[in-house]
Amino acid sequence: MRRIDCARIREAVTAELVRINREIGPDVLSALESGLRTEESPVGRSVLGQLIENDHIAAREGRAICQDTGMVVAFVTLGQEVHLTGGSFREALDGAVRDAYREARLRNSVVRDPLFDRSNTGDNTPAVLHLDLVPGDGLTIDLMAKGFGSENMSALAMLSPAEGEEGVRRLVVDTVRKAGPNPCPPVIVGVGLGGTFEQAALLSKKALFRPLGEPSPDPRYAALEASLLADINRLGIGPAGLGGRITSLAVHIETGPTHIASIPAAVNISCHASRHGRVIL
Ligand code: SF4
Incomplete structure (x- = not known):
């Protein structure tokens, strides 16, 4: 049985959420660059150039890639041999969202209720959580900041x-x-x-x-x-x-x-x- 402390999860997820809101993945950047080389429309090329420049500025200056900083989605793959200690996983995840969005000054985009109370939750929580239990003692958390x-x-x-x-x-x-x-x-x-x-x-x-x-x-x-x-x-x-x-x-x-x-x-x-x-x- 392997123990993983929830405080460690919260810290690691916070750092990753801040990073992905500022740094677009090299795969996306390279696809945009390849699009720039093949796009026939001059306006289209201009837009792609601006998107690439925006991504570089965001990474360099530590700014959000987009004002819509999205709702956090987490696909969690948890080994059955893991014992989570020091609190609940849900609180670690939502705590990380809270910390990341406050620390990096990312827009809070989540409302309490879809119909009757569309007031902002104020900290971009809760995250959407999907859990998969697998053999072993690993923990992998795939994170997305999903624009709407x-x-x-x-x-x-x-x-x-x-x-x-x-x-x-x-x-x-x-x-x-x-x-x-x-x-x-x-x-x-x-x-x-x-x-x-x-x-x-x-x-x-x-x-x-x-x-x-x-x-x-x-x-x-x-x-x-x-x-x-x-x-x-x-x-x-x-x-x-x-x-x-x-x-x-x-x-x-x-x-x-x-x-x-x-x-x-x-x-x-x-x-x-x-x-x-x-x-x-
Ligand atoms: S869909 Fe939302 S997050 Fe994505 S680029 Fe448009 S405004 Fe930004």
């Missing part, structure tokens, strides 16, 4: 098996088309296929954690990812929705077994400010 301009443009459909690959293609491309400029393109498109209604949504969110440039390990889905990316980039939405070819930097598909009667299909969109990181303890 893009979250709002996400979609889910319970497709019939007969709709097949074509149905999935239609859903993904139509979702990006309808979103237009709203999710702050160039976007990253996470697609979750399979499981149940809620599992598909989780898979689509997980897909956004995969480093850009890393295709699905299944060659059939890797080919579908590449083909969907090409279709999306023919829509003409372009950087910031001002026209051009670079509407999306990547399409990632994650899958799981599902029921004989369905293809649950979810599309979760991330903006170019795709802020994600990992804590391993």
Whole structure:
């Protein structure tokens, strides 16, 4: 049995949340730079240049990449041999969000209730927490600061098996088309296929954690990812929705077994400010 103190978790998660709000990942930066080289539209190139400059300034000056500092999502993979000590995991996680957003002066973007009390919680808590229990004594926390301009443009459909690959293609491309400029393109498109209604949504969110440039390990889905990316980039939405070819930097598909009667299909969109990181303890 390995002991991990909750104070240590809080400290490590705080540091990572501050970092991801200031430093865009090298995978995203390199995809933006590659987009700058291939974008045909002069306006699109200008937007991509500004996004890259913004990311450099944020990292250099310790400023937030975007004013929408997002809602924190944590995918926690906890080994069954771990004994958490010194408090509750939930309090460590929310404490880290509180500390990070205060320390780095990040905007608090969370309200208490979706309908009847939209007052700000004042510290960006609570985080959204997903837990996976695995063998072993490790603890991995994948973190995302998820902006909602893009979250709002996400979609889910319970497709019939007969709709097949074509149905999935239609859903993904139509979702990006309808979103237009709203999710702050160039976007990253996470697609979750399979499981149940809620599992598909989780898979689509997980897909956004995969480093850009890393295709699905299944060659059939890797080919579908590449083909969907090409279709999306023919829509003409372009950087910031001002026209051009670079509407999306990547399409990632994650899958799981599902029921004989369905293809649950979810599309979760991330903006170019795709802020994600990992804590391993
Ligand atoms: S969707 Fe992304 S880039 Fe757009 S405002 Fe929100 S965090 Fe910023």
